[in-house]
Amino acid sequence: MILLNIDYSLPFANPVIIFTIVLFIILFAPIIFSKIKVPHIIGLILAGVIIGPHGLNLLRRDSSIVLFGTVGLLYIMFLAGLEIDLSEFKKNRNKIIFFGLTTFVLPLTVGILACYYILGYGFLSALLLASMFSTHTLVSYPIASQYGLASKQAVTLTVGGTMITDILALLILAGVAGITKDDVSGAFWIQLGLSSIVFVCIVFFLFPVVIRWFFKKYEDSVSQYVFVLATVFLASFLAEAAGLEAIIGAFFAGLVLNSFVPHSSPLMNRINFVGNALFIPFFLLGVGMLVDVSIIVRGWGAMKVAGVITGVAIITKYIAAKATQKAFKLSKTEGNLIFGLSTSHAAATLAIILVGYNIIIGEAPTGEPIRLLNEDVLNGTILLILVSCAVSSFVVESASSKLVLEANDVQENIPQLGDRKILLSLAYPDSVASIVDLGLMLKPKKAMSDIFALHVVNEEAIDGASHEKGKKLLDRAINHASATDNTIIPLTRFDASASNGIVYTIKEYNITDVVIGLHQNAGRDDFLGLKAENILKRVRETVHIYKPHQPINTIKRMLVVVPPNAELEPGFIHWLSNIITLAEHSALSTTFYGAERTLAQIRQAGLRISPQLSMMFKEFNDWDDFLIFSREIRKNDLFVIVSSRKGHVSYLRQLNKLPHYLITYFDQNSFLIIYPKQLDMGLDLADIQPAKDNVIESIGNRLGTLGRFRRVIQGRLGRKEKRQ
Numbered sequence: 001m002i003l004l005n006i007d008y009s010l011p012f013a014n015p016v017i018i019f020t021i022v023l024f025i026i027l028f029a030p031i032i033f034s035k036i037k038v039p040h041i042i043g044l045i046l047a048g049v050i051i052g053p054h055g056l057n058l059l060r061r062d063s064s065i066v067l068f069g070t071v072g073l074l075y076i077m078f079l080a081g082l083e084i085d086l087s088e089f090k091k092n093r094n095k096i097i098f099f100g101l102t103t104f105v106l107p108l109t110v111g112i113l114a115c116y117y118i119l120g121y122g123f124l125s126a127l128l129l130a131s132m133f134s135t136h137t138l139v140s141y142p143i144a145s146q147y148g149l150a151s152k153q154a155v156t157l158t159v160g161g162t163m164i165t166d167i168l169a170l171l172i173l174a175g176v177a178g179i180t181k182d183d184v185s186g187a188f189w190i191q192l193g194l195s196s197i198v199f200v201c202i203v204f205f206l207f208p209v210v211i212r213w214f215f216k217k218y219e220d221s222v223s224q225y226v227f228v229l230a231t232v233f234l235a236s237f238l239a240e241a242a243g244l245e246a247i248i249g250a251f252f253a254g255l256v257l258n259s260f261v262p263h264s265s266p267l268m269n270r271i272n273f274v275g276n277a278l279f280i281p282f283f284l285l286g287v288g289m290l291v292d293v294s295i296i297v298r299g300w301g302a303m304k305v306a307g308v309i310t311g312v313a314i315i316t317k318y319i320a321a322k323a324t325q326k327a328f329k330l331s332k333t334e335g336n337l338i339f340g341l342s343t344s345h346a347a348a349t350l351a352i353i354l355v356g357y358n359i360i361i362g363e364a365p366t367g368e369p370i371r372l373l374n375e376d377v378l379n380g381t382i383l384l385i386l387v388s389c390a391v392s393s394f395v396v397e398s399a400s401s402k403l404v405l406e407a408n409d410v411q412e413n414i415p416q417l418g419d420r421k422i423l424l425s426l427a428y429p430d431s432v433a434s435i436v437d438l439g440l441m442l443k444p445k446k447a448m449s450d451i452f453a454l455h456v457v458n459e460e461a462i463d464g465a466s467h468e469k470g471k472k473l474l475d476r477a478i479n480h481a482s483a484t485d486n487t488i489i490p491l492t493r494f495d496a497s498a499s500n501g502i503v504y505t506i507k508e509y510n511i512t513d514v515v516i517g518l519h520q521n522a523g524r525d526d527f528l529g530l531k532a533e534n535i536l537k538r539v540r541e542t543v544h545i546y547k548p549h550q551p552i553n554t555i556k557r558m559l560v561v562v563p564p565n566a567e568l569e570p571g572f573i574h575w576l577s578n579i580i581t582l583a584e585h586s587a588l589s590t591t592f593y594g595a596e597r598t599l600a601q602i603r604q605a606g607l608r609i610s611p612q613l614s615m616m617f618k619e620f621n622d623w624d625d626f627l628i629f630s631r632e633i634r635k636n637d638l639f640v641i642v643s644s645r646k647g648h649v650s651y652l653r654q655l656n657k658l659p660h661y662l663i664t665y666f667d668q669n670s671f672l673i674i675y676p677k678q679l680d681m682g683l684d685l686a687d688i689q690p691a692k693d694n695v696i697e698s699i700g701n702r703l704g705t706l707g708r709f710r711r712v713i714q715g716r717l718g719r720k721e722k723r724q
Contacts, residue, residue, distance in 0.1 A: 011053065011060045018059055021051065026281040039393035041140060044281050045386070048288020061289040065282065072283025073137070073346075074250040075275045078232045080141055080159045081254020082261060082271070085151035086587055087614040089255075092156055099157045099324045100164025103342055106323075107134040107316035114312050119305060124176055125372055128356045131172040132381070133313035135165045137346035139287070139389050140396035142280060144341065147400040151612075154334040154403075157324065158341040159251075166245055173352055174243070180359050180372060192243045199242035203235050203252045211260050212636065215554045219433065221483065225270050228257060259587045260553050264440045266483030267553075287346050291386045292379065305380030310387050317343040333402045340395030345381075345388045353381045420449035423511040424488075425502055426473045427455070431517040434548035436480045436488070438672075439515050441552070441585040442544075442578050443486075452489045452509060453477040456501035459494040467492070499534035506539055512677075513578065514539065518547040527659030536645060536675055542571055542578070543675040547662075550636070550670055552586060559633060560640040561620065562594035565650045567601035571677025573609075575642060576602060578674070580610045588638065593620035593629075623654040630665045639671040648678050 012018055025047045033043030051058040059065070089096070111130025115121045121129065144155050174192065214227055232253045239249030261268050318339050325335030356373035364370055424439045426432055436453070443449040455470035474490040481488040491509075495501035506514060519529040528536070528545065536543060560579055566572060583590045592602050592615060599617045606615055622628075633639055641658065644651040662671060 010057050012058060015064075018064070021058060022282070022285065025051065025285065026277070039140075039143060039397045041143065041284055042390050042393045044284035045288040045291075045389055048285040049291045049293065049386070050288075051285075052289030052291070054289075054292040054294060059289070061286060065286050065289065068279060068282035069286030070246075070283075072275075072279040072281070072286075074232065074236050074246060075279045076138055076141055076283070077162075077247040077250040078254040079145065079272070079275060080138055080150075080162075081251040081256075082258055082268075083145060083150035083263070084156055084159055084255070084258065085612070086255070086258055088151060088153060088156050088612060089160060091614070092153060092160070095153075095324075095328055096157055096160030097164065098327065099320070099338070100161035102323055103136070103161055103317060103320035104134045104165045104168050106320050107313060110316050111309070111312050114308055118308055124179065125356070127172060128176045128352065129309065129373060129377060131169045132349050132352040132356075133309055133345060133384065135169045135345070135349060135352070136162060136317070136342045137344055137349065138162055138341060139284070139344040139346050140341055140392045142276065143393065143396045144337065144400050147404055149337070149400055149403060152334075152337075152403070154330065154337045155341065158338050161342065163248060163251060166248060169352060170245055176356075176372075177359060180361055195242040196244060199238050199244065199249075200252075202238060203249070203256060207231065207235070207253070207256045208260075211257065212554050215260060216550050219551065221266055221270065224267050225274075228261070228267070228271065231257065259556070262437075262441065262553050262586045264443070264484055264486070264585050265437070265553060266480065269484045287385060287389065290350065291382050301376040302379035302383070305376045306383040307380075309377075309380055310384045313345065313384060313388060314343055314391060331406065333399050333406060336395055337399035337403060340392050340399055343388055343395070344392030345385055349381060349385060353378055420444060420513060421509060421511045422449065422451045422513045422515065423502070423506060423509070424451065424453045424477065425456075425514065425516045426453055426470075426477060427498075428517060428520060429473060429476070431548065432473055432476045433480050434552065435515055435517050435546065436477050437552050438544070438546055438548075438582075440481065440484060440486055441582050442513060442515070444577070444581050445584075450489060451481070451486065452491050452505070452511070454491045454493065454502065454505055456493050456495055456498040458498075459496050497534075499531045499538070502531070502535055503538050506541060512541055512574070514541060514543045516543065516545050518545055527663065540678055542575055542677045544578075545673040545675075546670075547672075548670050549668060552638070552670070554636060555586065555588060555638045555670065556636040557634070558583060558586075558588040558590045558638045558640060559629070560590065560592045560642065561629065562592060562598055562602065562642045563623070563644060563650045563652050563655070564595040564598055564621075566594070566642055566644075566676070567598050568649050569644070569676050570679055572601070573605060575674050575676045576605055577609050579640065580606060580613055583613060583615075584610060589614070589616070591616040591618060593618050595619070595621055623652055626654065626657070626661055627665060633666060633669055635668070637669060639666055639669050640674065641671065642674050642676065645675060645678055650676075 012021070026044070029043040029047045030040030033040055033046075049055050053060055108130045111133060112123075112126045115126035115129045116123065119126075138159065141155075141159070144150065144152075149155050174188075211227075211231065215224065218224065218227075232250055235253035235256075236246040236249035239252070240246050261271065321335050321339035321342060324330070324338060325332070330338075353373060357371055357375075357378050359372040360369045361372050362370035420443060422439050422442055424435050426435065439451050443451065453474055455473050457466045457470050470492055474492065478488050478490060491505060493501040493505060495504075502514070502516075505511070514535070516532055516535070519531070521529075532543075532545060558579075579590065582588070590613075592599055594602070594617075596619055599619065603615070603617060606613065620628075629639070641662075642650075643655055643658065658673075
C-alpha cells in the first residue's frame with residue numbers, strides 16, 4: 001500500500017528516485033560504453049539525452065541538476081588549475097598566449113564572415129555568435145588527467161588558452177550586451193578593469209596567507225577538504241562579483257592551491273574522488289539533457305545554423321591546434337591532444353547563446369520579439385555541443401593513449417630510477433602523518449616501490465603496553481597511506497634494542513631508504529640519539545632523518561646544501577633522485593648550494609632524471625660560515641642537508657657542528673638530513689654487533705647464566721636507546 005502512495009508520474013519529482021536514477025547512470029554508463037570503446041564522457045552525455053526532457057522525460061533539468069552541474073563545471077576548471085605543472089605553466093606562458101590568441105581570433109574571424117555572409121545575420125549577431133564558438137570548455141580534461149597527462153605541455157597550453165578565450169569572449173559579450181542597451185561607456189571598462197585587478201590581488205596575495213595558516217593549524221582531513229571547496233567557490237563568487245566568469249575564479253583557486261595540495265596526498269585523493277564520482281558526472285548529464293534531437297526534423301533552419309557553426313568551430317579549432325603544433329615543434333599526437341581538448345563546447349558556449357537569445361532588439365509586426373540570436377541559433381548550438389563533445393572525447397582518448405605509449409618509448413632512453421624499498425621507523429604518535437607523507441613523496445612515479453612501516457617492541461616489556469602502542473602507530477600509518485591509494489606493509493619486531501630491530505629489518509627486506517624522525521629530546525650533545533647513531537654506523541643504505549616543524553604541503557621552498565665531492569659517493573644519483581622526486585610531488589622550488597664542480601654534476605644528472613624540473617644553483621664553499629644560511633632560510637622553507645658518515649670522501653669536519661647549528665638557529669624550520677649510500681670502509685661494521693653477542697655468550701657460558709646475563713645486558717641497552 002505504501003508503494004501506491006508514491007507519485008510515479010513523469011518526470012519524477014521524488015528526490016530519492018531522482019538521486020537513485022542519477023547514481024545508477026553514473027555507475028553503469030561508463031561500464032556499458034567502455035565495452036563498445038566509447039569514452040565514458042560521451043556515455044554520460046548520451047545518458048543525459050535519453051533521460052532528459054527531450055528524451056524519455058524521466059528527469060527535469062531543474063534547479064538541482066543545474067546546481068550540481070554548475071559545481072561540476074567549476075570542479076573541472078579547479079582540477080585543471082590544481083593539477084597543472086606550475087613550473088611548466090610559467091615556462092610556457094608565451095606559448096600559452098600564442099595558442100590562446102590563435103584559437104580565439106581564427107574562429108572569431110572566420111565565424112563572423114560565415115555568420116554574416118552565409119547565415120545572413122547582422123554584424124552584432126554575427127560577432128556574438130562567432131565569439132561563442134571561439135571559446136571552448138574542457139569537457140574532455142578528465143580523460144587526459146586519468147592518463148596522467150595533466151602536467152604535459154600540450155595540456156598546459158590548452159588549459160592556459162582556455163582562460164584567454166573565456167576572458168576575450170566575456171569582453172565581447174559585455175560589449176555587445178552594453179551596446180544593445182546603450183550603457184557601454186569608458187566608465188564601464190574602467191570599472192571592469194579595476195574590479196578585475198582587485199579580484200586577482202585578493203586571490204593571489206591574500207588567499208595563500210589564509211590557506212597556509214589553515215593547513216598549519218588544522219590537519220583534520222574533513223575540515224581541509226571542506227576548506228578547499230569553500231575556497232574554490234569563494235574565488236568563483238569573487239570572479240562573478242568582479243564581472244568575470246565563475247570558471248575563471250575556480251581555475252585561479254586551483255592555481256593558488258596547487259602548491260598546498262601535493263599530488264600524492266590524502267587531500268588530493270579526496271578531491272579527485274568526489275569530483276569524478278559525483279560533481280563532474282552531474283555536469284555531463286546536465287549537458288546531455290540540453291540536447292533536443294527532434295530539431296533535426298523540424299526544418300532546415302536549425303540544421304543550417306548547426307552545420308555552419310559546427311563546421312567552422314571544429315575546422316578552425318583544428319587549424320589553430322596544428323598551427324601551435326608547427327610553431328613550437330610539438331609532435332602530431334600532441335597537436336591532436338590540443339585539438340581534442342579545445343574543440344568541445346558546453347558551458348561558456350551555452351551561456352553566451354542564452355544571453356544573446358534573451359536580448360530583445362525589436363518587435364515584429366505580429367508582436368513577436370526580435371531577438372539578437374533566434375531559436376535556430378539556440379537549437380543549432382545544442383547540436384554543436386553534442387557533436388563537439390563527441391569529437392573531443394574520441395580525439396582526446398586516442399591522443400592520450402598514443403602519447404602515453406610514446407612517453408614510454410622515450411622513457412626507455414632516460415636513466416630509470418631503481419626500485420625502492422622504503423622503511424619508515426615509527427616511534428612517536430605525533431610524527432606518524434609527517435613521516436608517512438615524506439615516505440610517500442620519496443616514492444618515484446615510474447619505479448616499483450614498497451613502503452614498510454616498522455615499530456620495534458621492547459622484548460623485555462611484559463605488560464603488553466608497548467605492543468599495543470606499536471599497533472596503534474602502525475594502524476594510523478596504514479590509514480593515512482590508504483587515503484592516498486597507497487599501501488603500507490606493517491612490520492612489528494621484538495628486540496631489546498631498537499637499533500638492532502631496525503638494522504636487521506633493513507637487511508632482511510633489502511631496504512634502500514630509511515626514514516627516521518628526529519627523537520624528541522634532541523640536544524646539542526645528543527642530537528641524533530643513540531638509536532640513529534647505531535643505525536648510521538651499521539647500515540650503508542640511504543638514511544633520512546626528518547624533523548617536521550609544519551605540514552609538508554605548507555612548505556614553499558626547498559634549500560639543499562651539498563658537501564664537496566658528494567658526486568663521488570656511490571649513492572649520489574640515488575639521493576639526488578629522491579630530492580627531485582620530493583620536489584615534483586610537492587611542487588617546491590628547489591635551490592642547491594655547493595661547490596662549483598658538485599653543482600655542475602647535480603645540474604647534469606638532474607636534467608637526465610627530470611628534464612622538466614626547474615632548479616636553481618648557488619655556489620657555496622665556506623663551510624666554516626654555515627650560519628650564512630640563517631639569512632637564506634625563511635619561515636616556510638624545508639632545509640635539506642646532505643651529510644656523510646665519517647671517513648668517506650664527502651665528509652667534512654664542519655659537519656660535527658651541524659647539531660649545534662640546527663638546534664640553535666634552525667629550530668623553527670623543518671629540516672631533513674640525508675646520509676647517502678656509502679661503501680664499507682674495509683671492516684663490515686654490521687658484524688660488530690654479532691661479535692659483541694658472541695662475547696656476551698662466551699662470558700655467559702663461563703658464568704653458567706647465559707640466558708639471564710644476555711637479557712639483562714641487552715635490556716639495559718634497549719632502555720638506554722628508548723630514553724634517547
